[in-house]
Amino acid sequence: MQVMDFSNNIVEVDDxxxxxxxxxxPLEDNYLLAIRIxxxxxxxxxxxxxxxxxxxxxxxxxxxxxxxxxxxxxxxSLLIWVGNNLNYRYSGYALRQKDVLYRSGWFVHKTNVxxxxxxxxxxxxxxxxxxxxxxxxxxxxxxxxxxxxxxIKGITDKTANQVKDWLSELIKTGTDEA
Amino acid sequence: xKHDTPDFSVPQxxxxxxxxxxxxxxxxxxxxxxxxxxLVTLLRSKKGSxxxxxxxxxIGFAALSVGYAIIRFLFYRYxxxxxxxxxxxxxxxxxxLSIPLQSIQAVHLEQNLWQQAFGVSKVTFDSAGxxxxxxxxxxxxxxxxxQLKQVLLQYKIxxxxxxxxxxxxxxxxxxxxxxxxxxxxxxxxxLEAFLILFxxxxxxxxxxxxxFEFDGWGWMESIFGDMxxxxxxLFSVVILLVVVVSVGFSVIRVFIKYYDFKMDxxxxxxxxxxxxxxxxxxIIPIPKIQLFSWHANYVRRKINFWMLDLxxxxxxxxxxxxxxxxxxxxxxxxxxxxxxxxxxPVFDPAQGAGIEPAYWQRRTLxxxxxxxxxxxxxxAIWLQWQALCLLALLPVWxxxxxxxxxxxxxxxxxxxxxxxxxxxxxxxKLLVWKKIQQVSYAQSPYQRRHQLATLQFTTAxxxxxxxxxxxxxxxxxxxxVLYTVESxxxxxx
Numbered sequence: 252m253q254v255m256d257f258s259n260n261i262v263e264v265d266d267x268x269x270x271x272x273x274x275x276x277p278l279e280d281n282y283l284l285a286i287r288i289x290x291x292x293x294x295x296x297x298x299x300x301x302x303x304x305x306x307x308x309x310x311x312x313x314x315x316x317x318x319x320x321x322x323x324x325x326x327x328s329l330l331i332w333v334g335n336n337l338n339y340r341y342s343g344y345a346l347r348q349k350d351v352l353y354r355s356g357w358f359v360h361k362t363n364v365x366x367x368x369x370x371x372x373x374x375x376x377x378x379x380x381x382x383x384x385x386x387x388x389x390x391x392x393x394x395x396x397x398x399x400x401x402x403i404k405g406i407t408d409k410t411a412n413q414v415k416d417w418l419s420e421l422i423k424t425g426t427d428e429a
Numbered sequence: 430x431k432h433d434t435p436d437f438s439v440p441q442x443x444x445x446x447x448x449x450x451x452x453x454x455x456x457x458x459x460x461x462x463x464x465x466x467x468l469v470t471l472l473r474s475k476k477g478s479x480x481x482x483x484x485x486x487x488i489g490f491a492a493l494s495v496g497y498a499i500i501r502f503l504f505y506r507y508x509x510x511x512x513x514x515x516x517x518x519x520x521x522x523x524x525x526l527s528i529p530l531q532s533i534q535a536v537h538l539e540q541n542l543w544q545q546a547f548g549v550s551k552v553t554f555d556s557a558g559x560x561x562x563x564x565x566x567x568x569x570x571x572x573x574x575x576q577l578k579q580v581l582l583q584y585k586i587x588x589x590x591x592x593x594x595x596x597x598x599x600x601x602x603x604x605x606x607x608x609x610x611x612x613x614x615x616x617x618x619x620l621e622a623f624l625i626l627f628x629x630x631x632x633x634x635x636x637x638x639x640x641f642e643f644d645g646w647g648w649m650e651s652i653f654g655d656m657x658x659x660x661x662x663l664f665s666v667v668i669l670l671v672v673v674v675s676v677g678f679s680v681i682r683v684f685i686k687y688y689d690f691k692m693d694x695x696x697x698x699x700x701x702x703x704x705x706x707x708x709x710x711x712i713i714p715i716p717k718i719q720l721f722s723w724h725a726n727y728v729r730r731k732i733n734f735w736m737l738d739l740x741x742x743x744x745x746x747x748x749x750x751x752x753x754x755x756x757x758x759x760x761x762x763x764x765x766x767x768x769x770x771x772x773x774p775v776f777d778p779a780q781g782a783g784i785e786p787a788y789w790q791r792r793t794l795x796x797x798x799x800x801x802x803x804x805x806x807x808x809a810i811w812l813q814w815q816a817l818c819l820l821a822l823l824p825v826w827x828x829x830x831x832x833x834x835x836x837x838x839x840x841x842x843x844x845x846x847x848x849x850x851x852x853x854x855x856x857x858k859l860l861v862w863k864k865i866q867q868v869s870y871a872q873s874p875y876q877r878r879h880q881l882a883t884l885q886f887t888t889a890x891x892x893x894x895x896x897x898x899x900x901x902x903x904x905x906x907x908x909x910v911l912y913t914v915e916s917x918x919x920x921x922x
Contacts, residue, residue, distance in 0.1 A: 270908055360871065361870070362871075367915075368914070369867070376524045379521060394922070419513055423513065
């Protein structure tokens with residue numbers, strides 16, 4: 252009988268790479284400014300629409316309704332502003348030889364880990380505000396679902412393309428050769 | 430006609446005919462987005478108003494469609510580079526999509542009448558994942574499309590041949606008898622059957638009144654009106670009628686759907702055929718099964734009748750009602766079939782691990798309590814102080830949460846994880862580690878304070894969630910599972 256090239260070494264549980272030891276790379280400083288600008292634009296547009304609604308639709312000109320809508324708008328805006336800031340501080344990403352990690356969330360902290368050998372494709376995208384600051388996002392897709400598994404936002408355009416190229420190369424050659 | 434073989438390493442545009450197809454598509458897309466504005470404009474226009482107005486609207490609409498289509502055409506390019514199909518799209522929002530050739534399962538060329546007229550073909554890809562994004566090509570010259578297909582599929586044939594395939598599994602056969610169909614009918618959801626019938630009856634009575642001026646409601650009132658002096662008899666007749674009709678309807682529905690149900694396995698796939706009038710035959714490739722579960726409501730659990738739910742790739746795009754549910758005449762049948770997915774024996778829930786009691790306590794405090802208060806407060810507007818009775822809902826919901834917590838058991842080993850859960854009914858769920866696409870864990874502020882976490886394993890057809898685990902256990906699971914998935918490099922499909 253021909254003996255195949257086979258090995259079955261013992262794996263010590265303590266030797267398995269631990270997720271708690273990963274150091275996450277924070278998002279770019281410019282990204283906070285970009286999300287604040289995007290928030291500002293949305294705030295102005297939504298505020299203008301609300302004011303226009305009360306000015307042009309006379310049936311809505313009821314004092315308590317106006318105070319309520321104004322209060323809700325202000326409260327919601329404050330919540331989004333604080334949420335954006337906290338989310339920015341907590342968010343980060345890490346690239347390991349065999350997986351990509353991304354953490355986010357300001358209220359509920361969530362950490363996603365995506366094995367590289369499960370990635371189907373990667374896309375890089377940037378909106379007008381992101382481009383103004385030289386930023387981009389990398390979306391990483393696996394099978395199934397209806398959207399990207401996760402999107403690393405707030406990294407430089409150069410880094411985003413480097414990540415995309417590096418991951419694409421790993422998918423093609425197999426993670427073992429990384 | 431002789432064609433030059435296209436060089437796919439150089440960025441290519443779609444055929445010029447794509448502009449026409451994109452104009453039509455853009456027109457539909459713009460119409461979908463702007464239809465409220467168009468509708469309001471048309472409705473508000475007075476009779477006799479200038480026809481120029483409509484002409485301007487149509488011209489504006491057409492200009493928008495043409496402009497949008499030209500932009501989409503000009504900024505769309507595709508090429509093959511480093512064994513990846515790269516598609517670049519967008520003008521303001523630029524996007525570069527990179528699909529590794531090894532993940533492309535199949536390439537489809539489609540031609541509708543328009544595409545046939547222009548000698549072009551639509552190209553779509555069966556790649557686990559590409560359907561999520563705009564990865565289709567609207568109009569490629571037929572010859573170029575064929576060449577592209579050959580190039581893309583050649584890569585798959587080469588890699589598949591090199592890697593080989595799993596050994597065939599032993600065959601299993603299974604079918605439903607008339608008695609099984611009766612059991613299935615009697616344990617069905619009769620409330621759902623009754624509601625369907627009720628809505629149908631209202632529509633029929635209404636149609637009869639309109640068509641023949643037949644007063645169906647009056648006719649029913651004349652029959653039941655004679656019994657109004659004897660309320661006990663009236664209630665008994667109505668309840669009996671509802672039960673007989675609902676059960677009868679369920680029996681008919683089940684027989685029409687599952688008549689002559691057969692299931693057998695051959696090699697790498699399950700073949701399922703069923704149906705009385707509309708006979709369906711489905712093939713389920715076993716490697717395509719991502720999650721394996723079977724469940725029973727309270728009645729079915731008592732008569733040992735289970736419904737098998739195979740979550741396969743692409744299931745999330747199918748309506749829940751259209752998904753294939755396989756009736757099983759006993760727990761053991763489910764266990765036997767499960768062996769084709771996970772070789773480890775199905776665990777005994779009594780021996781399984783549980784979750785932290787904070788699960789039911791937090792659910793009660795954060796969900797049940799606010800909902801109870803809201804419902805009671807809302808009801809108080811009409812019922813005054815009697816609405817306080819609704820506060821009795823809280824202990825009922827708390828008890829349900831506690832039962833869910835108690836019934837939630839799980840077991841994990843080197844091959845995968847098994848789950849057992851339910852309130853009155855029960856569900857078993859099996860997941861093999863190699864099917865995992867992504868691992869994630871989340872912590873709410875409460876969970877952070879108490880060192881707890883909710884763990885989730887995502888597959889290509891759904892997820893398995895283990896809520897309220899100790900953080901240490903959660904991390905050990907994440908590390909171990911990632912090691913298994915990443916070191917084995919096994920094919921997940």
